[in-house]
Structures are given as structure tokens and as C-alpha cells.
Amino acid sequence: MFRSSQCVPVLVLVLCHTQHTYSGKVLLWPGEHSHWLNMKNIVAALSAKGHEMTVLTHSATPTITADQSTSCSFEIVPVPYTAQDMTDMMDEIFHYWMYELPNESFIQVSLKIKEIIQRTTEMNKVFCRAVFKNKELLEKLRQARYDVLLTDPMFLCGELLAETLDLPLIISLRFSHANTLERLCGQLPAPPSYVPSTGKPTSVCEAMGKADIWLIRTYWDFEYPRPFLPNFKFVGGLHCKPAKPLPEDMEEFVQSSGEDGIVVFSLGSMIKNLTRERRDVIASALGQISQKVLWRYSGEKPDTLPPNIRLLDWIPQNDLLGHPKTKAFITHGGTNGMYEAIYHGVPMVGIPLFGDQPDNMHHMKTKGAAVILDLNQFQGQDLVLAVNAVINDPSYKESTMRLSRIHHDQPMSALDQAVFWIEFVMRNKGAKHLRVQAHNLSWYQYHCLDVLAALLATVVLIAVIFFKARRPNPNPCRHCRRRTRGAADTERLIAELIQTFHSAKGHDTMGIPLLDHDRIQAIWEEQRRHLHCRQDPPGLRELIGVEYLYSQTGRVLQDVSLDPDTLDKAADIQDMDLDVKDEGFEEEEDDCTVHCPTPSLQQPSQEIQLTHSRLGHHLQLPLKPFLNAKVDELVSLWSVLPDANKSRLIYPSRHWERIVKGQVKSTKGKTSVVPGKESPTGVRRPRWAAVLAHYIKIRELVLGSPRLIAQTMLQLFELNQRTLSQWFSRRQKAWERAVLQQDVVGTRIPAMAYQQLPPPRGDRTSGLRLCHPRRPIAPGHPARKEREVERLACAEDLQSYIACSLWTAGRDNHGKQV
Template identity: 40%
Template sequence: MHSPVLFLIALVIFTLPGAHGGKVLVFPLDGSHWVNMRVLIEEIHLRGHSVSVVRASDSWYIKEMSPYYTSITIDATGGQHKEFVSLLVSRLLRIQREGASVWTRYSIDMELKDGFSQIHKNICEMVIQMFEDQRLMQSLRNAKYDLVLADPGAGGGAVLAHYLGLPLIFNARWTLHGEAHMAIAPSPPSYVPYPVAELTDNMNFPHRVRNMFFYILRPLLYKSTVSSHYTALCQRYFGPEVDYFQLFQAADIWLMRVDFVFEFPRPTMPNVVYMGGFQCKPAKPLPEDLEEFVQSSGEHGIIIMSLGTLFSELPHDLADEIAAAFAQLSQKVIWRHAGDKPATLGNNTRLVTWMPQNDLLGHPKIRAFVAHGGTNGVYEAIYHGVPIVGLPLIFDQPDNLNRMTVKGAAKIVDIVTLDRNIFLQALQEVIYEPSYRLNMQRLSRLHRDQPMKPLDRALFWIEFVMRHKGAAHLRTESYKMPWYVYHSVDVIGVLLAAMLFILLMILFVIRYLCCRVWVCCKRKVKHE
């Protein structure tokens, strides 16, 4: 008698996931970018969708085994393995410490150009290996994915989505051509500062000259770094009529990892979804030993220091100066540090190889956050209202911290001139000057006051693309226009030509009339 009921229950259980669950193919970028992508993947999985992740066999952060996704491991060099990235970062840090100058800036750019060129070359070779594996590509087609979720910091995701004919969603802050807004949204250089220029939206004339300089030269640098690799890849499989950068601009949805508490007001587009701080969440209780150390700080509180995934090990002399400054504070310090123990380390400082950063930032005893200025750390500090002492190193870090400094929530220390006295003075200013904490808490209130959580917003649009097989109605077709059509140069040229023609006609008529009058006057004089 119960058999029909059990059969119906089983039928419901086994058919619901198929009816509501989608399939997402992910082409991520390794390193700190994977930290962001993993948050999305875990939430997509919890919503009942299945996820497959393309990874190179030498991936640094992207593990082959996970309860949240199925790996598609390509036996290739992804170009972002730990040794390569660590060596690149070490060279960049050494160059930067030589002193602030035009030559230093040029040397860093050339080092980045060579390093990133190699990374993108390896990514293209991995994609070629995928495309040449007919069994793999047939399995991807048979899987009937609903969309490709990719990081536009690498070009492989856009190329793969085009090859499979799937909708494309980007988890973006940067593309391989620079900041993501620059690829799709109008960006007037008069008030939209170019990222890495370390400017604001309120620029005087010299600032606007500097901004224009970056607008012209930086895209040329990015293009010279990646263009040859992706152009050759697209021509090989799609023909010369397909431009690799147009594949980026054709993405259905851009999940942008910023919001306007951090970003300066600027034009945007309908298919840009802002999810800045989507990885942030309320603090959880600390491990017992860590909580005991935090409580031992008494009324003075704690400071935490973390320089992200790439800079946990600093040069010995720099680490010694930082440790000496910490030793003079009344606060307890938790420092994420790798390598040898600094010779000047004080009894108030605890070195760890890993820390629950979000939980420490949300602890009532936190007083300041010493950070390198990565986007993840900045947003966690904003979310929890913790002021920042910034040690910007490379990439977008100086610009990120400059934005927080302008808003009165951070103090930047130049790593070139850093010593224990300068660093101690910066720490004490941020800890004891109330404006830093008050400004950051104001930003925190603004950031949290949203109609829905950033992560829920991101998941809504991912599922929206699944339901509707894309979001073409939100995507402008302007990327298909030649530059002279986009900027109306042809229209302006025609209008100027018409105005010139009218002006010449007027001049011709005036001259003709003047000549007629002169002839008539001359005849009249002769007649008299």
C-alpha cells in the first residue's frame, strides 16, 4: 500500500534537481582571484547547480578535489604556479625599493609586461590543448552547460564560451586590458580617474593631463602584452573576422567586484552588476588560543597585519623595521608572516602562517588593519569598519589605498622610505585619531545599507542568465562599431564639411554680389 507513495516521493526527489539545477562551466584565474571565484562557486553549488572548473595541472590555489565542483584538469602549464609568481613579485618589490622615479615606474612596467606576457602565452597554449582534444570538447558539448563563468583577467574563458556558443558572465575587477569599466562603459577622462593613476574624480588641470597620459599609454602597454597571443588564438580557430577583445565586450553580465562606497561615481552600463564586498560576512568566534591572545590585550585592543597571498614573506631588513615598530605599541599584534622570525620581534606580536582575517576584523577589540591594499582586504575592512594602515606594493594596491585615504579611512606608508619611526607614527595616528575609525564606520554603514546582499545579487543574475539563455537585451552593441563611428567622427566630419560648404557658398555669393556692385558702379562713373 505504501509502494506508490514511496515511488512518488522518490520521483520528486530525483526529478527536482534536474528541473531546477543548472550547469556552470568556470574558467578561473589562479591566485587571489580564485579566492573570489571560489566564494561564487560554493554559493552556486549550494543553490543546487553543478559546477565544473577548468584548471591547469600546476594550479597553485585551485585544488583538483572539492565537494563544490568537478575539476577538468588540463595537463598544461597555466603560468601562475607558485614559484613563477613568487619570483615575479620578488623582482617587482626589489625594483620598487630602489626609489620612486620615472625609471623605477618604467622598470616595473617592463617587468610586469614580460611576466604577464608569459602567463597569457601559457593560458593560450592550454586553451589550444583543450581545443585539439576532440574527446574533451565533445564531452563539454554533451554536458550542455548553461553558461561560462570566467575571470576576464585571462582570455581563456571568453574564447571558450565563444567556441561552445554559451552565454558568458564575468567575475570582474580587471580584464587583460585593464580595469573592467574601461572595456564597456563610457569613461570620460575629465572626471573618471584611470586606475593606477592614483587620482580622484576631482582633478585640476595638471591632474587631467596626468590622467590623459594614463588613458593613452596604459592600454597600449596592456595590448602589447597580450594582443599577439590572443589574436593568434582567435585567428587559428575563428578566422580573422573575430577580434578577441570583442569577445570580452560581448559578455552578457559583468559581476563587478566594487561598489560606489569604494568606486568614484562614473557612467556604467545595464549589464554591470555591482557586488563589491560579496565575500564579506559577519565574524565567527575565534579559535580558543587566538581568542585568549586577543583578550590578553585588555583595553588596548589588537592590530592585525596581512599582506595577502603574495607578500607574506618580506625582505629581512623591512620585516625587522616593522617588527620594531610593533614592539613599541601597547596593542597586541597578530601578523601573518612567512620566513625567518624578525630579530626585533616584541613580546606583544604573534606570528602566524594563516589567520581568520574576516573574524579578526569583526572582533570588538580590533583597532587597525595593516594591509597591502588588495581589493579583498579593503572590502573586509570597509564591511567591519576598521581603519587601514596601508603598505602598498604593486598592481592596483597604491590606487586602492589612495581611494581610502581620500575618504579619510586609511594612512599610507611608502615602502621605499619606511623605517620603524615612520611606521610607528602612522600606526599611532590611525589608532588614536578618531576620524579614521569614524570615517571607516560611516563607509561601513553605507556599504551595508543595500536592498539585498551583494552575493545574493550576483547569484540572481547568474540564475537569470541560466533561465533566459543570456542577457543580450542588456548588452550594448557599441563594441561592434569602429572607433570613428563610436566617437561620431564621421558624423562630425560630414557636418564640418557641410558647414564649410555653406560658408564657401556664402563667401561666393558675397563676392559675386560685390563684383556686380563694383561693375555697376564702374559703368555709372564712365557714363557720367
């Protein structure tokens, strides 16, 4: 009675500390061979916690059978294949990969791999159709109300079954080739600097992307550091366990090795046979080492088997690797065997065969825990050296033990983590909160290309606005008239303005007109015809007297090269961005720039026959040489002129032009004229060169007369492209001014002190009609006689006649008043 009373409190205490357990239903779609071996550990752990496990597989499975485990139930789907068909196909693939692939070209390998993929894909399609066309099976699975589906994505249709049954999906895999599934389906960050690969997602990949949890069968003791997502859980080595005691006969063999220890050799459960040459080389090499060897091999035995080697169809690999006498592990690089070696800290000699095995062994080699050999290339001595290296070199053992410590230093074991996250999904009916939004983004959104494009467009827009604001308008006047309003609107506005001034608004309070409406109207009627006109190029005849008139304007001339192809850079810099407005009120000063060449002692030049040149007003005039008789006439006329008429006249110079990229432009950018041919490309230099060449001849002809140079101030200065362009723009302005003055008001001769005042401005009919020709008149023309009569009529004495003659000659030659 006393003992019973003591047991009651103990029982109550035990019941109080009992943990709450959640029992769920898990549906499994497993893989074959080593994939099933990993998943079977999860099945056993979940079954131990009371969860109901159901394995869905097909009738042709070579590894998943109902008698292997009693902790789960099986749903077998019939397919038109047998387990032997599956085994034969896998043996054929392994044989090709191990022995034929290394000796074939890239094209042959690609074609063969394509054929293998097609065969396996067709077989997977048969399995999938067998499941999804079985309506009774699908209905049975729906009625079972499973909580989660656990699948291996290397064997397809598990993700489609989860979507069909509307179940949370958990994926368990080591890794896919080039991390394609993890990157494209799971959106795991894997830039090309980590893993280069090609390909794009498919509809199956989108279904896999809906997985709530990805159980990746690797860990940071093996993997390289890289970013990962919250629904990716790394459970590498979940099948590893502490070593158990070995069978008696095997333990006796291991203990007989003494201090040298043993070497475990296994190429996996899928490699059942080797070629005769390879197995003899391996057996001969392993017979040369001092350690004893346990070799898992079920094929034909080598011709000579050394006494230190024991062949076994099956070995407890995990228990052997955990034995203290194990010195090295010769492996094909499978994930299971590799993690068992890491778990127990055993250095490795890798002989990778296919699949992920080369990648696995290269990971171990870079971490200093393994040596790699090629199955078809290594010789017996290479295997001996590799085994001795990993056994005798302490660095391999130290590196392996370091990886083992990292693997064991976790808050919970890999198997417990896998079980926890499966239960987590069952408890919360999924784990959608752990899935990133990258699944819903397009590829350009995932890489932020849309954001980059928007930022780039903003920068470009700001740059365009900035440069447009800073860039000066090369032709503001043209923009206003032709782009904003147009020539027609400009003409209409000017006409309305003139009409407004003619109305009552154009008179003062006394009723007196503010402007001369008749004169303005006459000017506008004449100017309207020239809105769209373009001036003609200068003629050679006009250049003879133009330079003299140009010298009277007060502009500074510099003695520059006559080379028409050489630009006067100094002059360009001096005239750049100048806007000088001279209204003609400056004081008269001595012109220190007048060039006075030394009189030539040579005889006058011979008569030179020059070609006719085109004048500005479409009239051809022959260029005649200056004969001695003409010189006498000019000197006599010059001598009778008063000093006032010989002095320099000042004319307003409003436009300072310069050559800009071969085109004559004003500094204000309002005009753009092209001497020579009308071409938008600007000045034709051959045209300028021809004009300058003829002008040089004319200048030499004039300067060749010593009497004319000594007794008069008629001079022709040196001319270059710059001065010629300046003259052309000035001549254009003179023509425009002459057009405005035609038939409106007579051109006045410079008034003398003893002359009478001109007639009243308003009386245009009274008084003498002064000569102001519209265009030059060739010698011998009938109009010449009328012009002489006008000169005599308007001259009161000889001096006025000479002044009028010089003025008329100047108008005949160049269209400017002297």
C-alpha cells in the same frame, strides 16, 4: 490520531509556500590565488541552490584543488608545468616588484615588465592549447550542455571557450589595469578624465566583449561615481560575511589586550618572506604601540620579537576584523582584505606592493579611511605614527563606518546579486538585450565624429553659399563673355545680330532700313580686330595738351599732393560705387574749378632736354621746350579765335575710374587696364612716378611763361595718381571711339553760325575730307605738309583756319577734339 490530523494542514501550508527553484549547469574557468577565493564564494552559493558546478582548470594550479570543495566537480587538463613552477614564478615576480623595481630606471622597469608579460603569456598559451587541442574534452563539455560559463578575464581563454561551446558568458573581475578591459572590451564609459590609458582592442577583446554580464567586484562605497552600462553589475565584497567566533587560544590573546585592543597585520597569502632589514624594522615599530598585534607571516622570524606580537601562518582575517577589540588593520591593499575592513568598519594602514594595490589604497586615502606607507622607504617611527593616527584620530573611524553603512545599505547582498544575475542568464539563455550597440560601432561613430563632420560640412556649405551670394562680381562683363560664352561665341552672336538687322526684320513696314547697315558693318569689321587688344601706356608728349582737354570735361579736380605713392583716400571715398551717366544735356555753367595760377614774373625756363617717351601708337616724339617764338604764335592764334571757340566745351563723362589696389578699374567692374607694363598685379608705381616726375617738369615749363598764362586759357593743372588714372581710362575710351569712326564718317569741326551745312550723310565721297589722323605726326614729317594743305582746303577764312589748326594740334597731341 489527533496529532496526525493537525500535522497535515501544517504540511500543506509549508508546501504551498515552497519557492520554485531552477537547477542549472555552470562551467567555471577560474583564476588563481585571491581570484579563486572570490569565485569560490559564488560556487558555494550556487551549489547551495542546487546548481551543478564544474571547474575547468589545469594540473599546475597551486590554489585550486579538488579536495577544497565537495560541492563541485573538477575537469583537470594536464600541462607540462608543475604547481611549484607556478609558485616559483610568482615569487620571483613579487620579489622583483617589491624590492628591485623601486631602484631601477624607467627603461629597466619597462624591459623587465615586458619580459614578465611574455613569460605569463607563453604559459597562458600552453594552457589554452591544452584545452582546445583536446578534442575529447571539448566534446565532453558540449555533451554536458552547460547553461553558462563563468570566467575571470585576468586568466585568458575563458571567453574563447564560451564562444567555442556557444555558451552565454559571465565575466567576474575586480578591475583591469587602467580599466582597459572594461573600456575597450565591455564599452564601459571611461573618458580620459576618469582613467587615462593607451591601447586598442584585439581579437581576444572582441570575444570578451560578447559577455552577457560583467560581475565587477567593487561597489560605490569604494569606487568614484561614473557612468556604467546595464550589463555591468557591481558586486564588491561578495566574499564578506559576519564574523564568527575565534579559536580559543586566539580569543584568549585578543582578550588580553584589554582596552587598547588589537591590530591585525597581513600582507596577503602570496607574501611569504621579507628581507631581514624590513622585518626587523616592522617588528621594532609594532613593539612600540600599546595594542597587541596578530601578524600573519610564514617567513623567517625577526631577530627580536616584542611580547605584544604573535606570528601566525594563517589567521581568520574576516573574523578578526569583525571582532569588537580590533582597532586597526595593516594591509597590503588587496581587494579582499580591503572590503573585509570596509564591511566591518576598521580603519587601515596601507603598505601597497604591486598590481591594483596602490590604486586601492589611494581610493581609501581619498575617502579618509587609510594612511599609506612605502614598504622600502618608511622607518619604524613612521609606522608607529601611522598606526596611532588611525586609532586615535576619530575621523578615520568615522569615515570607515560611513563606508560600511553604504556597503550594507543595499536591497540584497553582493553575493546574492551575483547569484541572481548568473541565474538570470541561465533562465533567459543570455542577456543580449543588456549589451549596448557600441560594440558594433567604429571609434569615430562611437564618438559621433561622423555626425559632427556632417554638421560641420553643412555649416561650411551654407557659409560659402552666403558669402558667394553677397560678394559682388568684380568683372561681370568678363564673366559673361569669356567664361560663359567666350570671345569666339560673342563674335559669332554679334555677326548674326548684324545680319538679322540687314534682313527683312531690320526694315519697317515701308521697307525702310531701321539702321545704317553699311556703317554698322564697317564699325564691326574694324572693331573685330580689337576684341583681345590691350591699350599701350600713355606717352609724355600726349600729357601736354591732355590736361587742358581734361579740364573742359567738367570733372571736379582737387588740389592734392603730388606724391605718387600717396593715395587720395578722400577721392576714393567720394568716387566709391558711383555710376554717373552723363549724356551731355546738362546746362552749361561757369567752371569754378578752373585753376588760375598767379602769373610768374620769372624768366621763361631754359631749354630742358628730356628723354624720348613711348606714345600710345608706338611713335617716339621728342619733347621740345616752349620758346618765345612759339608763344607768340600761340597767342596770335588764340587772339583771333571767336568767343564761341574759346568757351568751354562739354563732353560726356561716362566712366568714373578709381584706383583699386594699385589697378585702374572702372566702377562697373567691366574693364581692368594696367598702364605701364602688362602685369596682372596692377599699376607699377615706379612707372606712374616717372610719368608724374616728367609731367611736373613740363608743367613748370609751360607755367614759366607769364605771357602764355596771362593772354590765354591754356593751363596745365596739378596731376596726381588719381587724375592720371582717370585720364588714362578716358584716353582709352577716346581711342576706341576713334577706331570706330575711322573710314566710316568724318569727324566734324564745331559748326559756326555763318558756315554752310555739311554735305548729306549718305554721300561720303562728296565734300571735303576733314583731317582726323590715325596717329600723331612728328614735326618735319612729310605728312605735315599734306596736313597743312588739308587745313587750307577746309578753311573758308582765317578764323576757321585757326580753329582747324587748334583742332588738328589737339588731335596730334592727345587724340581728342578741342
